[in-house]
Amino acid sequence: MWIHPKRNADIALQTENYCLTYETLHEQIGHKLYLLNSNALNGLRVALDLPESFTLIQWTGANWLAGNTVLILDQRLKPAEKEWRLRDFSPDIVISCLEQPSGTMQTFQAEVPVIVEDYNIERRYRSEQQATIESEQAMLVLYSSGSTGMAKQICRTRSSLEQELTQYAKEPLSPDEHSAVLCMASVTHAYGLLSACFHTLHVGGTVHVPALVKPAELVRIVEQHQITHMYGVLFHYQLLEGSLKKLADTGCKPICLSSGGSLPVALIERYKEAGLSLGNQYGMSELGYIAVDFTGAKPGYAGPVASHHRWSLDETGQLVITLDQSPYSATQQNWQPAPSGGKLLTQDIAVMNEHGHISIQGRVNRQVSVGGLKVDLDEVEQKLATHPHLEGCCVVGMDHPVYGTMIEAFIVWNDNGELPFAELKSWLRIELADYKIPRGFRAVEEIPVSATGKVLRGELIKESWHGYQTTG
DSSP states (O other), rough: OOOOOOSSSEEEETTTTEEEEEHHHHHHHHHHHHHHHHHOOSSEEEEEEEEEEEEHHHHHHHHHHHTTTEEOOTTTTTTHHHHHHHHHHOOOEEEEEOOOOOOSOOOOOOOOOOOEESOOOHTTTTTTTHHHHHHHHHHEEEEEEEETTTTTEEEEEEEHHHHHHHHHTTSOOOOTTOOOOEESSSSSSSSIIIIIIIIIHHHHHHOOOOOOOOOOHHHHHHHHHTEOOOOOOOOHHHHHHHHHHHHTTTTOOOOEEEEEOOOOOOHHHHHTTTTOOOEEEEETTTTEEEEEEESSSSOOOOOSSSSSEEEEEEOEEEEEEEEEEEEEEOOOOOOOOOOOSEEEEEEEEEEOOOTEEEEEEEESSSEETTEEEEEEHHHHHHTTTTTTTTEEEEEEEEEETTTEEEEEEEEEETTTOOOOOHHHHHHTTTTGGGGSSSSSEEEEEEEOOTTSBBBBBBHHHHHHHTTEEOOO
């Protein structure tokens, strides 16, 4: 169901000199499924705390076949962030790496040894009926920042995942059984996991994952394996910018696809000058992909909204999607229930061009995309505000022509005295993932507010263009 049924010597997954054929991949997933079923580990809630690896992909597929609800923990999260998600998700078992990788460098691994541990003994012995009902409610659980800074538990059902894979295969120029896909994006996120990996495996193509994301290595993989599609985010395509001629000289001319936010027009033009197209995919953790344009025909736009979505634009221009049930495990302000299903307020302001292609012009709330990763500015601001040396603070997201969206922090010192900005940065890193840390800090005398007490973030953004101090 999740992976093409062929069982032959065609390559399914490859990284460096290690590869898995479709025959071997089915055997390894089947073995993991047998271990789950023989130990009555089906119809449960399972957390996968594994590094980026083929092992992670296999355990995800095996748990889905066992009817388990899967939570995949991003390895870039701090221990406190992981523990919060585990408490909120309350898994029955946790499958983690037996030997934690040494060093700080994030590398993709082929296989890793795992350990299966009970997380909640009492929930392990629920009735079969309860387990069946729960497994039908969600197959994949993700977390995303909400408008208040509190992460939302998002539940993707079996039908929504199947619908996404089926529809994605119908998109013009999407990977097929003859495609060689280079996945640079994280497989712990929906974009890399579903669009790049599971879709390609679903249609019978080959997924290549670089052990290290370095320009020379990426170019080598493209040339050696005749890559047809590349999946990445802004960071990856900026990284490759200095190697565009070498990439073009491979003669492969792969379709380059980015997700997680708009791309600088100048970057798209440089790829076009090198004879390469840089397309855009727009989506949400709650829904999967919403629109995709592999051609990159018009900068700033993805393709038309996928036909399996029932959508509209409200009076403010916000994209609204009608669903049969809420994608959240708890009440959320951006979900409007109805007698049958309800409406998901995406909080994205959208416009359509003459061809019906969608472009996101901004956010209703304060969530931004930094290098393809979602960051809620309120979460960062609330954490920073607890520092004992600060009287006040404000965190904003600003568009930069080279770096894309950048996070900037404006701070007001209190009577405890000033500190080096590097100390503030290190302090934040104890609780927040690195990509959430502000790139720049600026000390101000006060945070400007309106007569009604609303923070005038626009004034701070304008002031920042006159120069600010950064932490590097």
